Amino acid sequence: MTDRSRRRPPLRRTHRPPEPATDAPRPGRTPWGQRTWRRTPAELHTPRLRLRPITAQDGHLVHALLTDNQVRAYLGCPASDERVVARQASYPATAGVWAVIRLTDDHAVGLVNIGPDHRCEGSAEISYQFLPTAWGHGLGREAVDAVIRWWSAACLVTRP
Template sequence: MSSTPAESPWPTTLSTARLLLRPAEATDVKEFTRLWTDPEVRRFLGGPVAEQELPLYQRHFAGRRNAFAVTTRAERTVVGSVLIDPAPRFDDRREVSYGLLPEHWGQGYAREAVAAVVEWAFAHVPSDDPSVIAVTQEANARSCRLLEAIGMRHIDSFVEFGAAQALFSVDRQGLRNGR
């Protein structure tokens, strides 16, 4: 028996063993700007955001519903972001997206943060579909492994933005919290 998620209690903060995920704030602009402009972070996302588009991004990220700044618990250092939004191109299914600054790669932070947000979304982000999805380029092996590690399954492939994309999905029972 499935239940309908309650309306998202926003703003909210999630915690894991090593991380705090809190609403993005205007004081995070430096780190978020790096997430949008770093060539390595944006390698599989179509490249860095164009300089003329940055002011729009910078004005609208803080306080955005279901947009989490991922911070370390101990130092409160912003290491990345995780967002959960309805995806109009996929019938408004809940889609998780994420990015971490390169100096924090390889420590399991992304897996920990994404799993926490997906788990939270099942209870608090309404959807007519019982799953949460994620899209990544098939060439992004690290991202594919992360999604598989939290229990997502590769359910479709398609070409978008000139590159092969992988669509992943997980339902509440399939989620491995990765914490």
Template sequence: MRTAAADPGPSAPPLPWPAVLTTERQILRPVERADVPAVTRLWTDPEVRRHLGGPVAASVVRIRQRRCVGARGVFVAARAEDGAVAGLVTIGWDAGRGEREVSYQFLPEHWGRGYAREAVTAAVDWALAASPTVIAVTQEANTRSRRLLEAVGLAHVESFVEWDAHQVLYRTPG
């Protein structure tokens, strides 16, 4: 997955913020200062960043650390049972396409347990309350992400090359 711009453009219908979304096992909420170490792991873990261009440079991480707390459309996916951060889900704005975009990253210890699917479904449903469609872009090679997007109801609509890698665009029906 690539990271959607968290700040929607002027033509984006407004979404209420801050927002808290709940699923069966998670709470999606704005990033808090205490979440920054876990979120930093998402940006620097080579396994998480495998299909995202690799770990983020330290200088960029420092900027992101200052800007992520409370950032519009950026949700921490925290396990309801213990508050542990499982991942990050962003609903942003793709200015080039003029559509809302979902992006997500989850820590490897939470992979394969359905947390990403639950969280992405909740975030997409939230975004669809104000937008006719939601898109997502992932690398063609990222088969796990592609399966997740299809499982939450997005359909493959386009393939292209960007950042020297084959990408696929998914969109909700609408």
């Protein structure tokens, strides 16, 4: 037996989650149906953060995140005023978007959202943006971990 024959097969590059626990797949329906989103909790909590659904009162946070050069450095570029206004209007109506509140000062420091990945049907995508003042403290990792834990518990089936 050679070294090569003992190697594990390569990992798949697609990250397709298993089918949701209560939403059995039906023809023409993806696992991200409306029933999945009805399970979105009002809030998620971590030792240092509170994640709550974004509201219209978070317009200042959305503006700050979408227009900051540092935040947008790897996300294209700062958004136009029209794009900011559109996002400010759409985020409160979008399921799976949370404002991240730092508990020490009750200040909104970022956004996390999870939803269907438009590039690969049946897959989820998580994204996050934080104000530069919140960088370097592990808050992004903590917030994303909370959302992934919620998503895994609410929407995914563990396979035997």
